[in-house]
Amino acid sequence: MLGSSSSSxxxxxxxxxxxSFRGKxxxxxxxxxxxxALRKRHIETYMDDRLVRGEEISPALEKAxxxxxxxxxxFSQGDASSRWCLDELTKIMDCKHRFGREVIPVFFMVDPAHVRQSDRKYEQPFEKHQxxxxxxxxxxxxxxYQAANLSGWDSRAFRPESILVEEIVEDIWTKLNSQSINDNGGLVGIDKHIEQVESILHGDSADFRIVGIWGMRGIGKTTIAHALYRKLAT
Known part of the structure; x- marks a missing residue:
């Protein structure tokens, strides 16, 4: 079953x-x-590249x-026909509601109004799923319905397509940098650790430094590294 207790x-x-996308x-x-483009900006991006998928999304994908x-x-022409895409979408919206995550819809060569109103192209797959x-x-x-009614991007308004990609990447970059560090993974008190690492990086005795961040799994090592990168790169 997708999702977990709201108290988690x-x-x-x-x-x-x-x-989240329909590969086909x-x-x-x-x-x-x-x-x-996201990875070129050193934005850690998860994209499921598998060509063959099963009936349901895997626990590993839920974790991602x-x-x-x-x-x-x-959103694309055939995503409503994919049970996999619909399961992914349901899990994503569950995380949005439970953890306050950001969701950005991109309407790729489809009319946003048609998706929001579930026109015939979307209704037919649901009738088959029923x-x-x-x-x-x-x-x-x-x-x-909830995802399609969020503010997003309409690909038909951008030519060439590369402009749309640049705009989305810039929007994501801005959103990531504007988020509070304390909201990143729910790690309260991490500011002090970031300041400590930053003070080492800014030491006067060396032209460059390599700093290792060591600790047990789940305490925020990657969060610290990402936050420092975003702070120093802007």
């Missing part, structure tokens, strides 16, 4: 961005370009979603 603490962050529609085009700060949902996945369809519909 937020998991430590491992990825800055999780991209955008894997070799828009989504791959977006992922490459939980450990991501921002979600980019790429026969086999009756217990899930209502949740899928709700997640789709």
């Amino acid at each position: 603490p937020p998991p430590a962050m491992k990825h800055d961005v999780f991209i 529609d955008t894997r070799d085009g828009f989504t791959s370009h977006l992922c490459t 979603i939980e450990e991501s700060t921002i979600y980019v949902i790429v 026969q086999r996945y009756e217990d899930k369809v209502q949740g899928w519909r709700s997640a789709l």
